[in-house]
Ligand SMILES: Nc1ncnc2c1ncn2[C@@H]1O[C@H](COP(=O)(O)OP(=O)(O)OP(=O)(O)O)[C@@H](O)[C@H]1O
């Protein structure tokens with residue numbers, strides 16, 4: 001039997017010397033190419049789970065396995081983050097002093113690649129996001145929807161297998177929100193990527209083939225099919 005792409009086993013994460021238990025034993029298995037949404041009340045542990053899945057932080061106990069191998073043990077976390085994961089955040093987190101085309105190249109700096117190739121790839125990703133006329137703009141010269149599209153291009157820079165999005169439409173109006181979700185789902189389908197979206201919006205949560213909910217740091221099985 002082949003291993004799932006990502007597997008979470010008894011995942012616990014506490015902060016503040018154990019005073020805050022953000023995750024209290026989550027189990028989850030995600031196959032390659034799946035699109036899954038995660039919702040739940042504020043403080044239920046959604047961002048914490050996404051950060052652990054993306055190797056941005058390490059669990060207090062339990063494991064995240066990538067293709068059956070534990071992150072942080074046999075797989076180096078930096079390596080995993082750079083090559084396997086693209087992250088998209090609600091607040092975009094573009095670097096304000098870099099142009100769009102330079103922002104997209106930031107993850108590529110961790111990978112050996114010559115400057116011409118980097119710039120060509122960044123331009124082609126921005127074109128794919130419909131931003132060919134905006135490649136030399138700074139973030140503050142772009143609309144919120146355009147900034148998020150730059151952030152998506154950046155997430156794709158190193159052709160990762162997994163796309164993690166933490167409330168990617170949280171700062172967008174409904175038109176841009178629909179457009180960004182359409183793009184993410186299109187990318188997931190075309191590239192066969194695994195897409196995991198944390199969202200507060202029921203419509204987005206329910207539109208995915210698989211939707212899970214968290215509550216107080218645990219899977220809320222009552223609301224799952
Ligand atoms: N770095 C941190 N230090 C201390 N406590 C934290 C930290 N990060 C998160 N927490 C706490 O852990 C719990 C889960 O937080 P998390 O950010 O994962 O929730 P969330 O479901 O993403 O919430 P929201 O919907 O508001 O984004 C909360 O009680 C939060 O206050």
Ligand SMILES: [Mg+2]
Pocket residue numbers: 046047048166
């Ligand atoms: Mg959050």
